[in-house]
Amino acid sequence: MAEKNFPYEIKNVTEEEDELAKKFYKGYIRPFIRVGPHGYFWMAGYGDHAAEIYNLDVRPDDIWVVAFSRSGTTWLQEMLWLLENNLDYDGAAKVPLTKRYAFIEYPTMASEVRPEGPPPAGKSTGATVDDYRNLHTLPAPRFVKTHLPLSLLPAKLLDTAKVFYIARDPRDVAVSFHFMHKLFRYFDEDVQFTDFWELFKKDLLLHMPIFPHIEEAWNKRNHPNMTFLFYEEMQKDLCGVIDKVAKALGKDYTSEQKSKLAEHLNFDNMKKSTALKYGKEDKDSEIKFMRKGVSGNWVKYFNTDELKREAEEYMESHLNKTDLKFPDLSS
Structure with missing residues (x-):
């Protein structure tokens, strides 16, 4: 099959943006890039391979998990x-x-x-064993994870394979993303949340901007191969989400089996699993992969009147442009 040209513009961020990002992101030499009309922020390495990823072959029995980072990806994967x-x-x-x-x-x-x-055969590079370079060699059914937005993934993905997208309140994402950047050594441990929030607002963080990322999937939520989920929905009614996902997969389980699965997926139980741990963790710190597992915890970190106002304005300025609404756990 002939390879398609990558359909979006890839350009360097401005010199000012690059200088600011490199104050925090360690170990990067080339300018960071923005991709496509939404200006998704990525390392230059993504630009080198964007066309290869866009042209990945998709199989009908593939299962893809797509999400902005720290939105419940691991929970949904399991x-x-x-x-x-x-x-x-x-x-x-x-x-x-x-x-x-x-x-x-x-x-x-x-x-x-x-x-x-390339990584040594069968050896993990930290967050994965397999990636775009050897995806074509994996046996069916393939389980695929990505933090890329739908527009940067293979054009026929949604018409070919089952896609599961999970979204989370961006304020909670910002907090969790802050600690993830420290856990995986993107940022030094002494970087303050206020500095991180400034980068978040300016879309100078990996995967940003978050709202277009979510809205791309939200706008495809009625496609027969798309299952769109909210992190908050999983917290509020995990058994209901299990039913929804099982139906999308064409699977049928008893109430007892689904209850056992819900217990397995309890955050405290998942936190104990060695099969779900990544990165070096300090048990006495919040710098860990499985951290809190709650919604609304953002208020503890947006801990001044000014930060709370900025967070509310950030949400309102984006939600006013869409019919996307995050579930209210208080109701």
Whole structure:
């Protein structure tokens, strides 16, 4: 099959933006880039391979999890894998999620001060074992994870495979994303949340801007191959989401089986699983992969009147332009 040209413009961020981003992102030499009409912010390495990822072959039995980072991706991945694999808890415990899912764009985010090259066969590079370079070699059914927005993924993805998207209140994402940047050593540990929030507002963080990312999927929510979920929805009615996902997969389980799965997916239980741990963690710090697992916790970090006002204005300025609404857990 002939490879399609990558359909979007890729350009460097401004010199001022690059200088600001490099105050925080460590180990990057080339200018950061913006991609497409929404100006998605990425490392230069993504630009090198954007066409390869856009031209990945998609199979009808693929299962893709698409989400902005820190939106409940791991939670959804575990649910999907178990529902599709006849609730094989032993298999889930033995095989890390980094092996069960191919994180396709992960190598494009690597620090440029480290030598580039393919990972040793079957060895994890940290967040994944498999990626866009060897996706075509994986046996069916393939489980794929990505933080890329739909527009940057293969054009026929949604018409070919099942896609599951999970969204989360951007204020909670901002807090969790802040700690993730420290966990994976993108940022130094002494970077304050106020500095991170300034970058968030300016879309000078990996994957940003967040609202177009979510809205691309939201606008496709009625496609027969799209299952659009909210993190808050999973917190409020996990059993209901399990039913929804099982139906999308064409799976049928008893109430007892689904209750057991809901218990397995309880945040405290998932936090104990060695198959779901990534990065170096400090048990006495918030710098950990499975951190809080709650919604609305953003208020503790937007802890001045000015920050709270900025957060509310940020949400209102974007939500006023769309019919997207995040679930209210208080009702």
